[in-house]
Amino acid sequence: MIQVQNLRKEFGAKVAVDNVSFTVNKGEVLGFLGPNGAGKSTSMRMVTGYFRPTSGSIKIGGVDMLENPELAKQSIGYLPENAPLYSDMTVASFLGFCAEVRGITGAAKSKAIDRVLDLCFLHRVRNQSVDTLSKGYRHRTCFAQSIIHDPDVLILDEPTDGLDPNQKHEVRQLIKNMGKDKAIIFSTHILEEVDAACSRAMIIDRGKVVADGTPASLRKLVPGATSLDEVFRSITRSDLEK
Amino acid sequence: MKNNAVATTLAIFKREFLSYFNSPVLYVIVVIFLLATMGFTFFFGRFLDSDNASLTQTFFFWHPWIYLVLGPAVGMRLWSEEHRLGTIELLMTMPLSPWQAIVGKFIAAALVWAIGLALTFSIVITVSWLGDPDPGPMITGYVASYLYALGCLAVTSAASAYTRSQVVCFIVSVALCILLTLIGFPGIVDSVVRTLPSSLENTVRFVSYLSFMDHFYEMSKGIFVIRDVLYFVSVIVVGLVITHMGLRSKRA
Ligand SMILES: Nc1ncnc2c1ncn2[C@@H]1O[C@H](COP(=O)(O)OP(=O)(O)OP(=O)(O)O)[C@@H](O)[C@H]1O
Ligand SMILES: [Mg+2]
Numbered sequence: 001m002i003q004v005q006n007l008r009k010e011f012g013a014k015v016a017v018d019n020v021s022f023t024v025n026k027g028e029v030l031g032f033l034g035p036n037g038a039g040k041s042t043s044m045r046m047v048t049g050y051f052r053p054t055s056g057s058i059k060i061g062g063v064d065m066l067e068n069p070e071l072a073k074q075s076i077g078y079l080p081e082n083a084p085l086y087s088d089m090t091v092a093s094f095l096g097f098c099a100e101v102r103g104i105t106g107a108a109k110s111k112a113i114d115r116v117l118d119l120c121f122l123h124r125v126r127n128q129s130v131d132t133l134s135k136g137y138r139h140r141t142c143f144a145q146s147i148i149h150d151p152d153v154l155i156l157d158e159p160t161d162g163l164d165p166n167q168k169h170e171v172r173q174l175i176k177n178m179g180k181d182k183a184i185i186f187s188t189h190i191l192e193e194v195d196a197a198c199s200r201a202m203i204i205d206r207g208k209v210v211a212d213g214t215p216a217s218l219r220k221l222v223p224g225a226t227s228l229d230e231v232f233r234s235i236t237r238s239d240l241e242k
Numbered sequence: 243m244k245n246n247a248v249a250t251t252l253a254i255f256k257r258e259f260l261s262y263f264n265s266p267v268l269y270v271i272v273v274i275f276l277l278a279t280m281g282f283t284f285f286f287g288r289f290l291d292s293d294n295a296s297l298t299q300t301f302f303f304w305h306p307w308i309y310l311v312l313g314p315a316v317g318m319r320l321w322s323e324e325h326r327l328g329t330i331e332l333l334m335t336m337p338l339s340p341w342q343a344i345v346g347k348f349i350a351a352a353l354v355w356a357i358g359l360a361l362t363f364s365i366v367i368t369v370s371w372l373g374d375p376d377p378g379p380m381i382t383g384y385v386a387s388y389l390y391a392l393g394c395l396a397v398t399s400a401a402s403a404y405t406r407s408q409v410v411c412f413i414v415s416v417a418l419c420i421l422l423t424l425i426g427f428p429g430i431v432d433s434v435v436r437t438l439p440s441s442l443e444n445t446v447r448f449v450s451y452l453s454f455m456d457h458f459y460e461m462s463k464g465i466f467v468i469r470d471v472l473y474f475v476s477v478i479v480v481g482l483v484i485t486h487m488g489l490r491s492k493r494a
Binding site: 045048050052070076080087089097098102105142145 | 246249250253254256257261264265327328329331332333334335336337338339493494
């Protein structure tokens, strides 16, 4: 479903993403790992068509994102970093707007709203203004927006950021279940989530892919390492060293 | 899920328009607009003394000056707010062309001005009651005034695409609108022409021709010329094209 080839992004002289290639098929959940500033969000912004890559190609379900962005975007659901929302709307009206822009109207719209309110446990705040939501609820509202059209491809930038332990668990289960018939990429700093939800993980460091494989195979990369944490620390360079 | 350009534009328009009503800014602006148009007209315009109940020199005369400030005040949130909230990232990853969003939002702001202007209708009723005004200049006056407001809005839309700060957008837009107004102000143009060598007169006249004022006055006097309407339409188109460029550069 997602085919990315030789993706590169420069900001001025700085290379944020350098020659990244990967494929995610239906039924796969790919975890994006990497230190702060590694280029995870930048890669996701290119895959969703927000940033234009400096070079490289992106295909979503066979449709080229650069040549036919409107069609390619139809099958993507996206949760940006920091979960942006229109602060002057209620949860339900925000979700209604997202549905309408995607061409879901009338009865189908109310059905879609109810479905995602259920999935993200938002019924209680249905008519509350987005402005007054707590951080976790804001995050879940934006997450709900990303699945309102039941997309084939889901790109989630730190979907469990700011959630309480119960909600983290629920969201991981949700990602895992949806992963059965969708292609999903999500980024995270919580390495247990990789075991809990991913079929594959990719570690990015300073714009480059430094490891790619199943969670089990990643563990074998570093001799003697027992946890993903140790693997992560030994193959990515920390900011402390120059 | 079919993607219909008109339906998408309408969805954007609807959200933007409703968000104006959720914000106190709109009510403040409309009240100031009404007070300013009435105030200028009755006090400075000597509306009641002038024996011919003409709206041109009294009522519409003041509109450009009011729009210089209030136009940017209405438009400054158009794109800056999307940048500030980060919702631009949601919008630009949805299956729509940026044009649908640009046009949808612009129409929402334009409708706000249409309502503001419609509320000044009491002036017209007063005039009709006091005298027997010619409906021609009244209609062209309203059209000219509305086009002027849309011109200011288009300038503001363009500025807001480049900044996440509403304050920066407001200041830049007011400055641009003042510039576009003053370069065509008859007194200023004449004095510039007098100080410059005569060989430059045509250049100055041409620059002043590009100003809002030049085209506004002709129309507000009741001379309805397609050329002036086309002028404002092209200002709007240019403003929206620059908006598009600004949004693009932010996503580069
Ligand atoms: N709009 C931009 N202009 C200039 N540089 C940028 C821009 N966006 C990102 N960068 C740079 O690109 C690099 C990668 O940033 P990115 O946000 O992709 O990191 P990340 O892996 O998501 O980090 P985090 O884990 O902190 O979210 C960083 O060095 C960042 O400063
Ligand atoms: Mg990030």
